[in-house]
Amino acid sequence: MISIDNRSRVPIYEQLIIGFKVQIINGVLLPDEKLPSVRQLAQELTINPNTIQKAYRELEYLGYTYSVPGKGSFVNTIQNEMNKERIQMLTETLNKTVKELLFLGLTKEEIIQAIESMEVNHHDDTTE
Numbered sequence: 001m002i003s004i005d006n007r008s009r010v011p012i013y014e015q016l017i018i019g020f021k022v023q024i025i026n027g028v029l030l031p032d033e034k035l036p037s038v039r040q041l042a043q044e045l046t047i048n049p050n051t052i053q054k055a056y057r058e059l060e061y062l063g064y065t066y067s068v069p070g071k072g073s074f075v076n077t078i079q080n081e082m083n084k085e086r087i088q089m090l091t092e093t094l095n096k097t098v099k100e101l102l103f104l105g106l107t108k109e110e111i112i113q114a115i116e117s118m119e120v121n122h123h124d125d126t127t128e
Helices: 012-025 038-045 049-062 080-103 108-127
Strands: 063-068 072-075
Touching: 012 049, 038 049, 049 063, 072 080, 080 108
Parallel strands: none
Antiparallel strands: 063 072
């Protein structure tokens, strides 16, 4: 299932969110599949149920899950609408980052070069 690194600087609830997101995106957890109950997962991972509840709330807020009162949390169907919202959010973050890089003295060309080198690295990863 999900492993937690207690020595990590990443908060436990964020590790849970990342773990569930990866499983949902990779199809390990399928749409409408029930997530473990808060109590069950707290016992399995020996962590505070409030931490799990916080992660479940965030997953629902992000659109990865939905809850049914009295039944639990379930995997949501990843929809194009959710992707559009995520793309918009990331684009806003990118805009802020680019503006900050420009403010710190990088040129537009240097930023473009950095992006192009990322694309090259990404393509190299897929061909191996």
